[in-house]
Amino acid sequence: MEQKKIFLKTTDIEYLTLKTHKHTYHHQLIYMIKGTSHVKVDTTEFFLPEGFIGLIPKGHIHNIYSRNEKVKMFLIYFPSDIHFEQYISLNSNDFIIENIRYISKQNHIVDPATDVIFYKFIDSFLGLIINSKQQYSLPVKGLIEPKNERLALVLNYLKSNFKEDITLLKVADEFGFTIRNLTRLFKKENISFVNYLNYLRIIHAIELFSEHRDNIADVAFEVGYNSASNFSRTFKKYTGYTPRDFINENATNSILK
Incomplete structure (x- = not known):
């Protein structure tokens, strides 16, 4: 160019x-x-x-x-x-x-x-x-690659299995950690297990919403939550919107209209 x-x-x-x-x-x-x-x-x-x-x-x-x-x-x-x-x-x-x-x-x-x-x-x-200073946190803020190779394997595992009923204990057992040691590993990289898992689930929900999947309960279960209400609370915590408000708000953000 x-x-x-x-x-x-x-x-x-x-x-x-x-x-x-x-x-x-x-x-x-x-x-x-x-x-x-x-x-x-x-x-x-x-x-x-x-x-x-x-x-x-x-x-x-x-x-x-x-x-x-x-x-x-x-x-x-x-x-x-x-x-x-x-x-x-x-x-x-x-x-x-x-x-x-x-x-x-x-x-x-x-x-x-x-x-x-x-x-x-x-x-x-x-x-x-x-220069607008209109910055956003989750779900659009970046995730830095971990320096620790063992933690990188754990995060890749979460990326592949976040839809499952997954817990810190299950992940620790899968990779031969104690819960305490795995928690320390996350903390050293300034990553939270719960935040990372929710991040993966919320961004996948947004991917589904963008394909006009607007049944919130179905999306909630598909991305790994056990109830629509739990999903909605978590979605609002991480995005600032309820799922329905997010769908309605972003439906208007098109240059095609």
Whole structure:
């Protein structure tokens, strides 16, 4: 990509898997129109739900994959004097949606020499959202790869089995730990067993919601909770929304309307 130009792209992808790469001169904005994705930047993996924005700073190694069958994304690759060194996640609002809708309908390549006004418009808009300070915790905050290899095996096990009736005792037995030693291992990496398990379950619930699976009780049981009420309490704790409010709120966050 030419260094000084802005590139706009809307993609419809089945079984999204983008290998590790980096953009030397361009920051990248990802707006999830349909579906969800996992964005790994350097050693930290982030979850990007439908209707959310991810901003990847230039020069950082990253890869992207999705567990949804189909995803649709709007992408902006932009050079800028605005510097940010860490991945940023933002939820969209009416202001962001209207501006992205407008930008997405323009030419795919924006040249600062011939599209001066539009180029400045995009740059100003991106500067506003980058500096908005509207940061989010779970479910979109990143999970850092553990340095301890034994804990990495445990976390991989949880990723494969989080739908099951799983407890700290069962995991400890599976890997030959005592509960006390496994708990210490989690604490050394600043990870909580309960938080990690709930994180995996909540983001999978959001993946299912993005596929229009809106029966909350069915989703609750599918992701590993023994009751819809327990799932709803946990979902609100980690996202700030009840499952129904989350479904309704994000149904409006589309640039396609």
